[in-house]
Amino acid sequence: MNYDAVIFDLDGTVTESAPGIMKSVSYALNKMGKPVPSEDVLRKFVGPPLHKSFMEFCGLTDEEADTAVKTYRERHAVIGWKEAVVYSGILPMLLSLKKNGAYIALASSKPLPLCEKTLEYFGLLPLFDRVVGPDFQNKSGEKEYLIKKALPDHYKNACMVGDRKFDIEGAKKAGVTAVGVGYGYGSEEELKESGCDLYAETVDDLSNLLLGSAPRAKGMFITFEGSDGCGKSTQMKLLKEYLLSCGARLTVTREPGGCEISERIRSLVLDVKAMGMTDECEALLFAAARSQHVKDVIKPAVESGKIVLCDRYVDSSIAYQGGGRGLGSWVKVINEKAVAGCMPDLTLLFDIDAEEALRRRKNATGADRIESAQSGFMTDVYNAFMALSKEEPERIKVIDANGEIEQIASRVRQMVTDKILTLSLRSEKTEG
Ligand code: TYD
Numbered sequence: 010m011n012y013d014a015v016i017f018d019l020d021g022t023v024t025e026s027a028p029g030i031m032k033s034v035s036y037a038l039n040k041m042g043k044p045v046p047s048e049d050v051l052r053k054f055v056g057p058p059l060h061k062s063f064m065e066f067c068g069l070t071d072e073e074a075d076t077a078v079k080t081y082r083e084r085h086a087v088i089g090w091k092e093a094v095v096y097s098g099i100l101p102m103l104l105s106l107k108k109n110g111a112y113i114a115l116a117s118s119k120p121l122p123l124c125e126k127t128l129e130y131f132g133l134l135p136l137f138d139r140v141v142g143p144d145f146q147n148k149s150g151e152k153e154y155l156i157k158k159a160l161p162d163h164y165k166n167a168c169m170v171g172d173r174k175f176d177i178e179g180a181k182k183a184g185v186t187a188v189g190v191g192y193g194y195g196s197e198e199e200l201k202e203s204g205c206d207l208y209a210e211t212v213d214d215l216s217n218l219l220l221g222s223a224p225r226a227k228g229m230f231i232t233f234e235g236s237d238g239c240g241k242s243t244q245m246k247l248l249k250e251y252l253l254s255c256g257a258r259l260t261v262t263r264e265p266g267g268c269e270i271s272e273r274i275r276s277l278v279l280d281v282k283a284m285g286m287t288d289e290c291e292a293l294l295f296a297a298a299r300s301q302h303v304k305d306v307i308k309p310a311v312e313s314g315k316i317v318l319c320d321r322y323v324d325s326s327i328a329y330q331g332g333g334r335g336l337g338s339w340v341k342v343i344n345e346k347a348v349a350g351c352m353p354d355l356t357l358l359f360d361i362d363a364e365e366a367l368r369r370r371k372n373a374t375g376a377d378r379i380e381s382a383q384s385g386f387m388t389d390v391y392n393a394f395m396a397l398s399k400e401e402p403e404r405i406k407v408i409d410a411n412g413e414i415e416q417i418a419s420r421v422r423q424m425v426t427d428k429i430l431t432l433s434l435r436s437e438k439t440e441g
Contacts, residue, residue, distance in 0.1 A: 010109045010223035014164035016156055016185070018171035019117035019124055020055050021193030023099055023133070023256075027055050029085060029092030034059075037080035043067060055194045056173040058118045058143075058151075082120075090123055095131050095256030096192060098212035101314040103136045104226035104433045106219065112164065114139040116155035118175075131255040132426035136433075152179025160185070170215065174203035190215055226433055228258075228311040230351065231425065232322040235359035236391050237380050238369035240410050240417070244359065245318055247418040248425060252316060255426075260310035263320035264298065268305040271298035279377040286378075292330035292340055299323065300347040308351055316429075323348050324356060324397055324405070329379060332393025333386045355428045357421060358398050359410040363391065 020026045031051040038045045045051075046066060054062045059081060063074040106113055113136055117124045121142030128134040141159040152175050160167055160183070169180035172193025177200055180187035189200030191210040200208060209215035233241040249261055265275040277283060278294040299322070310317045323344050331340035361369075366387070370380065398405040406424055410417055 010106075010111060010219070011221045012111065012166045012168045012186070012219055014112040014114070014161050014167035015106060015219060016114045016116050016159045016167065016169045016180075018056070018169070018173070018176045019115055019119060019127065020093075021172035021195070022170055022176070022190055023115070024093040024095050024127060024131075026090075026093035026127075027052060027194065029089035030055050032092070033081045033085035033089040034063075036084040037063075037077045038067065040080050041073070041077060043069070043073075043077075052194060056118075056171075057175050086123065090127055091130065093127065094254040095133070096212050097253070097256055098216065098258060099256030100133070100252075100429075101226060101228070101258055102212065102216040102219070103133065104429070105216070105223070105314070107136055107433055108226045109220070109223045111219075112138050112161045114141065114159040114161075116141045116152065116159040116169070116179075118143060118152070118155070132422075132429065133255070135430050152176055153182035156180060156183040156185065168207075168219070170219075172200075174199050177203040177205045188215070188218065225314050228313065228315040228317065229355070229429060229432060230307060230311050230317045230319070230353045231428075232319045232324065232353040232356045233359070234321060234324045234328075234356055234394065234405075235361065235410065236363075236366050236387055236394065238366035239359035239361045240369070240414070241357070241359045242320055243414060244357070244408075244410075244417060244421055245320055247414070248421050249318060251418075251422055252318075252425070258315045260306065260315050260317045262302070262306055262317065264302060264322055264325065265295055266298065267302040267307075267319070270305075271302045274298035274301075279379065281376075281378050281381060283378060288330065288334040288336055291334070292326060292336055293343060295326050295330065296343045296347040299326075299344065300349070303347065303349055303351050308349075311351070319353075322353060322356070324358070324394065327397060328390045328393040332396075333382065333390040335389070353404060354432060355425065356401075356405045357424065358394055358405050358407045359417075360395075360407050361410040363388065365411060 017023050034051055034054050035045045050066050053066055059078050060074045063069045063077040069077055115124055115137055119142055124140050124142050128137060139159055141155050156169050156179050168186035168188050169176060170188045170190060172190050173195040177187045177189055181204060187205045188207045189205035191197050207218055209218050233245045235241045249259060252259055265278055266272040274294050274297055278291060307317055326340050326344055330336050398407050408420055
């Protein structure tokens with residue numbers, strides 16, 4: 010790896026935070042009865058210390074700028090900070106840096122509690138060894154001071170990654186390599202003129218520049234399971250949106266299906282017209298579709314560092330065909346080849362009471378062949394899922410799916426971020 014200590018700027022480097030910042034600057038100026046500048050000028054507020062920007066771009070006095078910063082924070086601290094997202098690819102890059110034992114810190118001109126809150130909201134805080142924001146000695150947030158404070162006691166090669174000239178100038182004064190990124194709010198010209206040592210146009214370029222030929226963190230495989238009507242598809246969609254906002258790279262897929270051949274098997278196996286199908290034929294078709302799906306989609310995605318979210322997987326076969334159809338442990342046997350060693354890192358099993366599930370299923374239209382099975386079938390499926398969760402409590406986490414959607418979503422987010430961290434820290438220990 011090229012660097013053993015990497016210091017990041019926040020806005021425009023880790024997070025795309027312009028919308029919340031620009032709206033909060035406008036809010037402060039409006040409230041003070043000052044004219045609001047154009048979008049182009051507002052955009053310049055992202056990155057540098059606010060106090061300085063209010064004076065430079067809006068002609069405020071030192072005292073007025075103090076008030077403007079306070080007023081800005083009224084809005085930003087409540088809603089503005091949540092209007093950000095992490096740039097796509099930042100999460101796998103940080104996990105790879107951690108896997109290789111790098112020290113990671115943040116040096117931002119934003120108040121420290123806000124930096125921490127933002128990193129925590131996106132599940133990134135535990136990946137940072139140190140987070141530094143301005144303090145009373147450094148009210149205006151001079152970068153050189155922040156960078157020096159963020160550096161570890163010992164390092165061989167340190168760099169500061171930022172998107173504005175303040176980051177580059179600060180890095181040079183602090184005596185570390187200055188890396189400019191072109192995907193943030195400063196132009197390539199600004200970064201090169203201020204003397205950046207290295208320039209990365211995209212997050213992938215940055216990742217290559219920091220990691221060199223060091224091994225990358227593997228991705229992760231998460232499956233969503235439960236009886237029909239448990240609400241897992243809604244939760245998968247919400248988790249997808251959240252993980253994208255955290256800078257993850259994702260593959261979202263489903264079973265049966267997920268690739269061309271398996272989608273063709275899906276239309277056959279779920280077809281209500283295929284009523285004469287034997288239970289064994291059904292189980293083998295699910296396994297056949299899975300085999301192709303693992304090879305074409307799941308394995309390549311995990312190996313390339315992506316997080317795979319899959320709506321149903323082998324546990325559905327064990328519960329529906331093994332439990333519901335009564336085929337028992339033979340289902341595990343035929344699936345061994347199909348999964349080819351590719352088991353989920355985490356399975357979220359949505360547990361809902363039978364009446365609620367039935368109500369939801371009745372509201373949904375067009376039951377497929379499996380959902381049209383006789384009553385009693387769903388109870389066997391449910392019991393098989395529960396038995397599985399007891400056999401593998403580490404992998405299969407049962408989630409109470411009876412509450413409010415947002416409450417359930419928050420539990421799901423917590424479980425997934427915890428798992429991402431334990432996996433990355435574990436691989437650091439075992440491989441590093
Ligand atoms: P789908 O429309 O995806 O339903 P859901 O939204 O409930 O997941 O249909 C998949 C159906 O196939 C569902 O009833 C469960 C069943 N199934 C099995 O019986 N075995 C399996 O291995 C899989 C993957 C699904």
